[in-house]
Amino acid sequence: MENEIIQWIYQAAEKIKAALNDELVIDEKNGRTDLVTNVDKETQDFLVDKIRTYDPDAHILGEENGQDQTDISNGRVFVIDPIDGTMNFVLQKENFCIMIAVFEEGIGQLGFIYDVMRDDLFWGGPKLGKVFHNRKELPKPANTKLADGLIGMGVSLVTGENKFHTKEIGREAMGVRILGCAGLDFIAILKGTQNGYISRLSPWDYAAGIVMMQQFDMAFSGFQDQPLSFNGREFFKGGTQAVMSEITEYDI
Amino acid sequence: MENEIIQWIYQAAEKIKAALNDELVIDEKNGRTDLVTNVDKETQDFLVDKIRTYDPDAHILGEENGQDQTDISNGRVFVIDPIDGTMNFVLQKENFCIMIAVFEEGIGQLGFIYDVMRDDLFWGGPKLGKVFHNRKELPKPANTKLADGLIGMGVSLVTGENKFHTKEIGREAMGVRILGCAGLDFIAILKGTQNGYISRLSPWDYAAGIVMMQQFDMAFSGFQDQPLSFNGREFFKGGTQAVMSEITEYDI
Numbered sequence: 001m002e003n004e005i006i007q008w009i010y011q012a013a014e015k016i017k018a019a020l021n022d023e024l025v026i027d028e029k030n031g032r033t034d035l036v037t038n039v040d041k042e043t044q045d046f047l048v049d050k051i052r053t054y055d056p057d058a059h060i061l062g063e064e065n066g067q068d069q070t071d072i073s074n075g076r077v078f079v080i081d082p083i084d085g086t087m088n089f090v091l092q093k094e095n096f097c098i099m100i101a102v103f104e105e106g107i108g109q110l111g112f113i114y115d116v117m118r119d120d121l122f123w124g125g126p127k128l129g130k131v132f133h134n135r136k137e138l139p140k141p142a143n144t145k146l147a148d149g150l151i152g153m154g155v156s157l158v159t160g161e162n163k164f165h166t167k168e169i170g171r172e173a174m175g176v177r178i179l180g181c182a183g184l185d186f187i188a189i190l191k192g193t194q195n196g197y198i199s200r201l202s203p204w205d206y207a208a209g210i211v212m213m214q215q216f217d218m219a220f221s222g223f224q225d226q227p228l229s230f231n232g233r234e235f236f237k238g239g240t241q242a243v244m245s246e247i248t249e250y251d252i
Numbered sequence: 253m254e255n256e257i258i259q260w261i262y263q264a265a266e267k268i269k270a271a272l273n274d275e276l277v278i279d280e281k282n283g284r285t286d287l288v289t290n291v292d293k294e295t296q297d298f299l300v301d302k303i304r305t306y307d308p309d310a311h312i313l314g315e316e317n318g319q320d321q322t323d324i325s326n327g328r329v330f331v332i333d334p335i336d337g338t339m340n341f342v343l344q345k346e347n348f349c350i351m352i353a354v355f356e357e358g359i360g361q362l363g364f365i366y367d368v369m370r371d372d373l374f375w376g377g378p379k380l381g382k383v384f385h386n387r388k389e390l391p392k393p394a395n396t397k398l399a400d401g402l403i404g405m406g407v408s409l410v411t412g413e414n415k416f417h418t419k420e421i422g423r424e425a426m427g428v429r430i431l432g433c434a435g436l437d438f439i440a441i442l443k444g445t446q447n448g449y450i451s452r453l454s455p456w457d458y459a460a461g462i463v464m465m466q467q468f469d470m471a472f473s474g475f476q477d478q479p480l481s482f483n484g485r486e487f488f489k490g491g492t493q494a495v496m497s498e499i500t501e502y503d504i
Contacts (some may be wrong), residue, residue, distance in 0.1 A: 032399075033426055087427055091402055092445035147284075150343055150432070158410050159422035170411035174285055175339055178430040180402070193344035 001054075001102065002123065005112055008050045009098050012043050013116045016083065020093050035086045040064050043082035047100070051078045061230070063204045072203065072230035073106035079207035084113075085181025093117070097183030101207035102127075111211030113183045122187050125211040131190060140216045141192030145242045146172045152185035153178055154199025164198060164235070165250040172246070182206065189213065189239060196239030196247065203230040210238065219244035223252060253306075253354065254375065257364055260302045261350050264295050265368045268335065272345050287338045292316050295334035299352070303330050313482070315456045324455065324482040325358035331459035336365075337433025345369070349435030353459035354379075363463030365435045374439050377463040383442060392468045393444030397494045398424045404437035405430055406451025416450060416487070417502040424498070434458065441465065441491060448491030448499065455482040462490065471496035475504060 016039055025038040044064040051058055061070035062080040070077060078100060083089050085096035094117040102110040102125075109127035114120070122138070124131035131138045151173040157166050158178065170176040177194060179185055182201055186209030188194035199205075206228065210220050220238030222228050225248060228236065237247050268291055277290040296316040303310055313322035314332040322329060330352060335341050337348035346369040354362040354377075361379035366372070374390065376383035383390045403425040409418050410430065422428040429446060431437055434453055438461030440446035451457075458480065462472050472490030474480050477500060480488065489499050 087402070091426060092440075094445070150339070153430075155422070155427045158428060159419050167411050170407070174343060175407045175432050176410060176430055177432055178405075178428055180427050180429055188344075193346070 002110055002112075002128065004050075004054055005100055005102070005110070006121065006123065008047055009100065009112055009114045009121070012046055012082065012098055013114060015039075015046060016043060016089075016098075016116055024090060026090060033087065035090055036064060037083070037086060037090060039089070040083045040086055043098070044080060047078075047080050047082060051080075061203055061207075063202065068202070068204075069231070072103055075105065077103045079103065079204050081183075081204035081208075084183040084205060085179075088180050095179065095181055095184060097181060097187075099183050099204065099208040101211050103207070103211075108207070108211035108214055111208035113187055113208050113212075115184065115187060120187070122190055122212065125215050129215070131212045131215050133191070138190060141190070141195070141240065143240045143242050144192075144195045145240075146196065146246045147174065149173060149195030149240075149243070150175045150177050150188075150193070151239070151243070152176075152188060152194045152197040152199070154182075154201070155180060156200055157198060164252050166198070169198070169247060169250060182209065185209075186212070189218065190216065194239075196237070196243035198235075198237045198247065198252070200233055201236040202233045203228070206236055206238075213238060217241070254362055254364075254380065256302075256306055257352055257354070257362070258373065258375065260299055261352065261364055261366045261373065264298055264334065264350055265366060267291075267298060268295060268341075268350075268368055276342060278342060285339065287342055288316060289335070289338060289342060291341070292335045292338055295350070296332060299330075299332050299334060303332075313455055313459075315454065320454070320456075321483070324355055327357065329355045331355065331456050333435075333456035333460075336435040336457060337431075340432050347431065347433055347436060349433060349439075351435050351456065351460040353463050355459070355463075360459070360463035360466055363460035365439055365460050365464075367436065367439060372439070374442055374464065377467050381467070383464045383467050385443070390442060393442070393447070393492065395492045395494050396444075396447045397492075398448065398498045399426065401425060401447030401492075401495070402427045402429050402440075402445070403491070403495070404428075404440060404446045404449040404451070406434075406453070407432060408452055409450060416504050418450070421450070421499060421502060434461065437461075438464070441470065442468065446491075448489070448495035450487075450489045450499065450504070452485055453488040454485045455480070458488055458490075465490060469493070
């Protein structure tokens, strides 16, 4: 299955890169900083079509086109984010990802995060027992503490009230990074170049990332250690076991 | 002169990349998040040696080795940052830059920012009347407003008290990015993928960037529109003319 998915991702990326030369059709979803473009929608349709052909019985949980209310625990579910980091896609034409995850009866089996413009694919999970960076196996990062690494944060956590203790957590860390694309934050965690991430995310933002984090025995959860709901946008925290213990002390 | 400087930068980058395989010697400067490594110091020595050979009369203003107190307005001054983004260099082994600027009697003439691991060089300024991205001339970005772009911020502005109105400015923008490397923020401004940047910076952090911004008729200043001092760490704001007018309304 992983070979098929990788092919779909590379094909989708070619379509996205070709579309960068054309005028984008941009719509707002929930406010002016939550955008969707014709390319997000077309890429989701392309991936959905591939999935339907490959496995007509599979369910799909996806960001666009009203496919965002699928029970993660029932059968095989493909979770797809055709363009993660749409704002970067629109304003930067780089720093965005294609993400796909495969869950079986609620268990994450495979995750794929593709940084399109850097041609960097991270993929793997429990089904393979490994995580790969392109064709090379990725080593598991060290279990570093907050004070020994960089923590990624979602924009809205930093521009909002300080209810998620972003200032305290940021000062405890060696620094804060804001990349504007969950996929890039998960890539950084898997590479070990960031050791934690807190944000507000939807299921398609975190599905692929957590499958690969699980393979590395890293930790993640919703607010106050609740399991992630896979249902709508929610608080997300994840990172090394050490960082997660420290963040949890802030009661978030 | 620009051809020589580009050669020095590429040579310095090769030394830095070779050093990534060795154990780093890391020291703290002003606190645990302000680091310097043996590679910063060796790279500065390498560049200083090249400059002294090329122009024995030139002055040098550099981050390391006690060369940080040079009058920018006197004669020809090379402003050098051997590794901008030392924290990224140490923890990520990517997302850091080599930066060099040339000032003549206080006027910025040439700026060079090299994203080492992406092999991406941005260079130019009034002496050439152009800015280049590698071998290609870079077009001047549009004069976009805060609400139409992404704003870069320094880590300390976001983890500290809100005295620089980072929340308000961040909410007005389409989003905030924190890259942890001034050179990468200036590159984003020159490419037009971010349209503003506020941070606390030292002269070697902003010298190369502002020379190229000047070529694009962009604006920059210190706190409350004071000229940049080129003397120690200070508040920095810069961006498109439109963004700078809007930021100035916050009295910063």
